[in-house]
Amino acid sequence: MPLDFHYSRRLFLKALIGLVIGPAPALARIAKSRAVVDRHSLLNACQVSEYRFVRSLQQARSAVSEIGKRPDGHLAVCGAMHAGGGQQFATGAPLIETRQFSKMLDLDETNGLITVQPGITWPKMLQWLADARSAWTFRQKQTGNDNLTIGGTLSANAHGQGLQFKPIIQDVESFQLLLPDGTHKICSRTENRELFGLVIGGYGNFGLITSVTLKLTKKLNYKRLAVQCAVSEIPKRYDDVVRKGAVYGDFQCSIDEASPGFLRDGIFSAYFPIEVSVPLSALTPMRDDQWISLVQLAHQDKTAAFKVFSDRILATSGSVDSAEYWQSSRYVDGYHAIVDQRLMRAPGSEVLTETYVPLKDVHAFMEDVRKDALANKVNIIYSTIRFIERDDESFLPWARALSACIIFNIHTELDDESSARTADTCRRLIDYAIKYGGRYYLTYHRFATKEQVLACYPEFPEFLRLKRKYDPKRVFRSDWYSHYEKMFGE
Numbered sequence: 389m390p391l392d393f394h395y396s397r398r399l400f401l402k403a404l405i406g407l408v409i410g411p412a413p414a415l416a417r418i419a420k421s422r423a424v425v426d427r428h429s430l431l432n433a434c435q436v437s438e439y440r441f442v443r444s445l446q447q448a449r450s451a452v453s454e455i456g457k458r459p460d461g462h463l464a465v466c467g468a469m470h471a472g473g474g475q476q477f478a479t480g481a482p483l484i485e486t487r488q489f490s491k492m493l494d495l496d497e498t499n500g501l502i503t504v505q506p507g508i509t510w511p512k513m514l515q516w517l518a519d520a521r522s523a524w525t526f527r528q529k530q531t532g533n534d535n536l537t538i539g540g541t542l543s544a545n546a547h548g549q550g551l552q553f554k555p556i557i558q559d560v561e562s563f564q565l566l567l568p569d570g571t572h573k574i575c576s577r578t579e580n581r582e583l584f585g586l587v588i589g590g591y592g593n594f595g596l597i598t599s600v601t602l603k604l605t606k607k608l609n610y611k612r613l614a615v616q617c618a619v620s621e622i623p624k625r626y627d628d629v630v631r632k633g634a635v636y637g638d639f640q641c642s643i644d645e646a647s648p649g650f651l652r653d654g655i656f657s658a659y660f661p662i663e664v665s666v667p668l669s670a671l672t673p674m675r676d677d678q679w680i681s682l683v684q685l686a687h688q689d690k691t692a693a694f695k696v697f698s699d700r701i702l703a704t705s706g707s708v709d710s711a712e713y714w715q716s717s718r719y720v721d722g723y724h725a726i727v728d729q730r731l732m733r734a735p736g737s738e739v740l741t742e743t744y745v746p747l748k749d750v751h752a753f754m755e756d757v758r759k760d761a762l763a764n765k766v767n768i769i770y771s772t773i774r775f776i777e778r779d780d781e782s783f784l785p786w787a788r789a790l791s792a793c794i795i796f797n798i799h800t801e802l803d804d805e806s807s808a809r810t811a812d813t814c815r816r817l818i819d820y821a822i823k824y825g826g827r828y829y830l831t832y833h834r835f836a837t838k839e840q841v842l843a844c845y846p847e848f849p850e851f852l853r854l855k856r857k858y859d860p861k862r863v864f865r866s867d868w869y870s871h872y873e874k875m876f877g878e
Contacts, residue, residue: 422436424466430802431737476540484596487509495524506600510526522607529556565583568861586783594859595859623750637656643686651757735802742829757817814835821844
C-alpha cells in the first residue's frame with residue numbers, strides 16, 4: 389500500500405518552525421498560506437491556503453459560511469494538532485484553529501456539570517475549577533499529553549486510565565455543533581442523537597463543536613500500588629484490583645529488546661480511593677528537562693531507560709495524591725528535535741499506534757508482537773497497556789468489549805523508506821489484533837488497508853454515507869477524510 393503523505397525537507401522545516409514558535413499572535417486573525425504538521429509523528433506536513441483563528445461562535449459561523457460558499461469551499465479544523473492521521477489538516481484549504489475559542493461558560497456545582505468552549509485545554513479547565521474552589525473534577529482525560537483541547541478529545545473519542553470506563557463519550561452530557569449549512573444544534577442522548585454518536589469519534593467531519601458540557605466527578609485522592617509482573621498476569625491482576633475497589637490502572641511494558649522480559653514484563657499500577665484524612669505524599673512531578681533526558685535515554689540505552697522509568701514508578705508505590713495528579717502526562721512539544729540534535733541523528737519522531745484485544749488474549753497478542761519486533765528490528769520507544777469498557781454509543785466504536793488497549797511509540801526517521809517500514813509495522817500489528825477479534829485506533833495514522841478498516845470498522849461505508857447526508861458539499865474535508873473517501877470510492 390503506497391503511503392499517501394509526501395513532504396519536502398523545506399516544507400517539513402517550515403512546518404517544524406511553526407510548531408516550535410507556536411501560532412501567530414491573537415490579533416492576526418487570518419494568516420496567508422502556511423506550512424503545518426502534526427506535533428507528534430511529524431509525518432503530515434502540508435501547506436494550507438490560509439490559517440484562521442476563531443475566538444467566538446460568531447467568528448466560527450462567519451468563517452464556515454464564507455469559506456463554504458466558495459466554489460471549492462472546504463476547510464479543516466484543528467486544536468492542539470496532535471492527531472497523527474491528518475484529520476486536522478486539508479492540503480491547500482483553509483485551516484480554522486480553535487485554541488483561542490476557549491472560554492469557561494458555566495459550572496453547575498449542584499449536578500457536577502461544566503460547559504466549556506472547544507479550544508480549552510485540560511490544564512486550563514482544571515485551573516478554572518481550582519480557582520472556583522469546586523468540589524468537582526474531570527473523571528478521565530486522554531493519556532500521553534495534558535495540553536490537548538476538549539474538542540479534539542471528543543473528536544477522537546479518547547480514553548484515559550480508568551479500569552472500568554468507556555471512552556470519553558460516557559462523560560459527555562451534550563455539545564453544540566455548528567453544521568456546514570450554518571445551523572447550530574444541540575446534540576445529546578435525547579436531542580439529535582445520531583449526530584451525537586457521529587461527532588464523538590467522527591474526527592471533525594460533521595461540523596465544528598462550539599461548546600461541550602461534561603459530567604464531572606467528585607474530587608478524591610488515590611493511593612497508587614505498583615508491582616512488577618508479567619503480561620500473562622494482567623487479566624488476573626485486573627480482576628483482583630477491580631474487586632478490591634481500584635478505579636484507575638495501567639501496565640508499563642519493558643522496551644528492552646535485549647532482555648528476555650521485552651514486552652513480557654513490566655509494572656502494573658492500580659489506584660485506589662483513599663480517605664480524605666490521609667495526607668498527600670510529597671511527590672515531585674518530572675520536569676521538562678528530566679522528561680526529555682528520559683526519552684533520549686530510551687533512544688540510546690533501553691535497559692537503562694526502563695530501569696529509570698520503572699524505579700520511579702515503584703518508588704511511588706503507596707503514595708497518595710489527587711486523581712488529577714495521577715492522570716497527568718508530561719509532554720514537551722518539539723522534543724524530538726532536541727533529542728536528535730543531542731544524539732546528532734537524522735530528524736525523527738515516534739509514530740503512535742494503538743490496538744485492542746480481548747483482555748484474556750493480551751498475553752498471546754503481545755507474544756506475536758514481540759516475535760515480530762525482534763524479527764523486523766522494530767524500534768519501540770515506549771509501550772503501555774490500558775483498559776476500556778464497551779462503547780455502545782459512538783457510531784465508529786473502537787471499544788466493542790472489555791479490552792486491553794496496547795499502545796506503541798515506534799521510532800521513525802523522517803524519510804520515505806523509514807516511514808514505509810513503520811507503515812508496514814503498523815499494518816502487521818493491526819493483523820495481530822484482528823487475529824484475536826480486536827481492532828485499532830483510527831486516530832494515529834492512516835496506514836490500514838481497506839480490508840483492515842472493514843474488519844475493524846464494518847460500519848465505515850455507512851459512516852461516509854452519513855457524512856454526505858449531513859455535509860453534502862463536503863465543507864469539512866480533511867486529508868483524513870479525503871484518504872478514506874478515495875479508499876472507498878464515491
